[in-house]
Amino acid sequence: MVRSATLADLDALLALEQTCFDSDRLSRRQFRYMLTKAHARILVHDSSGAVGAYVLLLFSRGTSMARIYSIAVGPALRGQGVGRALVGAAEDEARAEGRISLRLEIRSDNAASQALFRGLGYRQFGAVADYYEDHMEALRFEKRLTPNLRVEQVPVPFYEQTLDFTCGPSSLMMAMKALDPQLELNRTLELRIWREATTIFMTSGHGGCGPFGLALSAWHRGFDVELFVNEEAEFFTDSVRSPIKKEVIRLVQEDFLAELRAHDVPLHLSPLNLGELRERFERGGIPVVLISSWRIYGEKFPHWVVVTGFDERFVYVHDPFVDYEEGETLLDSLNMPILQEEFAHMTRYGRAGLKAVLVVSRRKNANG
Template sequence: MKTRENANIEFRLAKGDDIDALCEIENQSFDIDRLNRRAFKRFVSSETARLIVACEGDNILGYALVIFRRNVALARLYSLAVIPGRWRQGIGRALLAQAEECSLDFGAPILRLEVSQKNAAAISLFRKADYKDFALYPDYYPDHSDALRMERVLVPHAMSRPSPIHFYHQTLPFTCGPAALMMAMNALDPGLEMDRNLEVSLWREATTVFMTSGHGGCGPLGLALAAYKRGFDVEVFSSRDGPLFVDTVRKPKNREVVELVHYDFARQAQDVGIPITTGAFGIAEIEERARAGKISLVLISQYRIYGDKIPHWVVVSGFDDRFVYVSDPDIGEDHEPFNGSDCVSVPILRHEFDLMARYGRDKLQAAVFIDKKAG
């Protein structure tokens, strides 16, 4: 957006030499929740971030910071600031446009952000640029003020958004299954309260095995039984007829315990009539059940998102012609700049999701389908 005031402004990616100027803009623009020098340095060199600066000659007038996740079709506008003396000259809108172009270049057609409800000027800027409110994040900032969550679909004719699922993030490294199950059950029964007591209770019920070391997560049968006990109809798909993850348990005695727990879960599932289908499956089977109103928990490998070879449960919240929409209970490590808005109904290209939904050398697949009980 060029005007007479900013006709000489150029936009480029930030360099290490810009950090002093960026810190000065940050200190002048924000009273709380500021990016520090270390953060700017990290983002300048990050492969999953784009830090764009607006320059007039040698002067840095503002910046926009966009962050991404690998193989996820969603980006986040993490921060945007313009030096106070150059407000209301179209620089903020031009930086926003640059951020949107970077998002599309990265393959992310949705751009999301958080903005303080106190920041009327920023909210006005985003609404004029066609950003829509989609949630409120209570107690988001260090002063306990709320953040408004906004997003823009940059290619609106190419996407059909699913109904949102209320987000719950796992509070322990091994409770992705219970967190995903809570989101699924809450989507079908909004009266179900999602809290840490339920998260830990579900883990205790559904874990394949509890030990001081080794695998501590949940398999599909344990999760299905936990949902069944709470009044939901369930169905299980598994590509393997037998214990899952047992190959990752090194000690023979510990493997015996994993197998014992699995076959006990299998007996319980058979006793209550939970349908279990064994064999390979794909997106078509998951989508068919979604059309019938079921919520799907799907096992994925985190490798294609985080680079970690770890099995992980997510909730599938919708489909369209291009994307599978996933709610991921893992918001990353404390040092990573992600939060719940980055993890709800995240669009993943269908072929990428098909690759994600296969874990390990054996391409293990597992899914649990949750539905309301008839009547």
């Protein structure tokens, strides 16, 4: 039978790791963490008290996505449909958690595993070179657990932020690349946009990028940009205690605003609701949205994401931050499905409930 694992199964889980894998093995400490602290579930195949297979599921915080992190079937159970049964149980668990998609990586030389998942309706949507300890490539697979949902998406290339404070430039770069495939995404561009758009100071550490500076960066690179904020406010000053730092942020943002007005960049002092956001997306704009990271990462800091699609229930985003400490990979940051109601709550930052959206599009007037 298939059941949830407990701490009493640790020895059996470690034995399976040793038997089934030559590298990239989970340790006792990792298994214990997955069983006691992580937003995860381990299911085991138990035959008369003997654990001969397992599947490990991870659930992304704040999104409607799950991931099969690892699956192992001992030699004695192979060829008996145990792997298929575990995957089916994992899909049931994911649905019970309200998840609409299940993803995983498979070694490119593991033909048997690829055949299993393809036969269960998983589709390959990407690959990652040098993914495993032995440098083997990983193939990315996904299955929609609610196939009746009609998703409207655009192919937005993914770019991972390389520094803690460059989510804004990285999100903007993804939006611009979707509109101009010739644009080269690299760390030089990431840092250049950060230098152009930074507010100099934040609550601590390096300055973050506000909506006004990011809008100018897009405009100067030949894109039209429409900016929506809920007030012409000083972004990110609530938690800055130093009066000198507050004054610097105010002066920087006043300078940004003056330049935006000089270039006639549309600035609306009213936020977009989800219907309006989707309408602009369907017209060809790529929204870059400010969110509070609390609901995804459990930490209160401003964060930028880029919208990649919509369906009847979800907003899909690329998140440039990959939370490796929680066992995530790039796979978890691509086209993250977020319930529309949850997304509406996310798009407010700080005590003032600041809202900001940049809608980036191709420039209508090439001489503008």
